[in-house]
Amino acid sequence: MNRGRRELLGPGRLVLQVQDRPGPSTLRFESAGDDRLLLRQEERPVLLGRSVGGGCCPDLYLHRLDDYRSPLPPLPSTSMRSAVNWPHRYARRLEEAEGTPLRDGRWELSTRTVFQPGVWTEDFVRDWPGGRLGLYCGGGWHGVLPLRRLSPPGAPRVKAYRKHARDGTLAPVLIWWVDYLDGWLILDGHDRAVASLAEDRIPECVELTRVSGEEEWRREVAEVTDVHERRMARLARRPAGPGIDRQRATLERAYADTLATLPYSAVPTRFPPLPGGPAAWDALAARAVFQCPGD
Secondary structure, X not given: OOOOEEEEEEOOEEEEEXXXXXXXXXXXXXXXXXXXXEEEEOOEEEEEEEEEOOOOOOEEEEEEOOOOOOOOOOOOHHHHHOOOOHHHHHHHHHHHOOOOOOOOEEEEEEEEXXXXXXXXXXXXOOOOOEEEEEOOHHHOOOOEEOOOOOOOOOOHHHHHXXXXXXXXXXXXXXXXXXXXXXXXXXXXXHHHHHHHHHOOOOOOEEEEEEEOOHHHHHHHHHHHHHHHHHHHHHHXXXXXXXXXXXXXXXXXXXXXHHHXXXXXXXXXXXXXXOOOHHHHHHHHHHHHOOOOOOO
């Protein structure tokens, strides 16, 4: 594919404008009705999911298959020991690869070293092939989901990566933010994640997020501006005084801060319909021996 335009946002952060990838990405979610989803890599199903329970707190039951393949080539030890701008490196490799979430639009890649408590502990899905995510209760799931079976901490490759982790030379894990899950999928670096955790370290990551395009950004700007102008109009009808001046200044700062973040706000992950609908999903689930509670 053609190299996309890059917006440099500072150390460890860039936005990649992807071009010449119209239509669905080669790693994509598909939906079969309100309660069934499929993650497909090219034509291979790699994850089945079904939500169970109504209201604001459904559980998403998962079944992963053994067909996921990292879209990135293996990293030699020498490259990890050299000074590397990892968001740039991963952006270039993702552009050259198939089986990735990339499609036309703007994608942010940013270094991430700090996570909320629990993301890499109780909300890191170690079970295989199944799993259960509570999507909304208590503010969402907000964890990390591996796409392949995790190696044991004593596996040869993991042991080699553990030495890199102790030396501070371990390449970051590449994770993909999926807003529907309120969490991340590991795209590359499963063994590196295991190595970091085995050394009692939170894995350093590069986070891939689809962010607002120009049309989405302009729509959000119009909505935010409309709300701001109505607030300012209400304020203008109140008697003048020092308190009103402070409120006006606070609203203006909040408006400017909001506009500054809009070009880089995450946008919802698209779920095109699964060809064949629920019947096709049910056939895949039967072959995978995927059963949900109540089935």
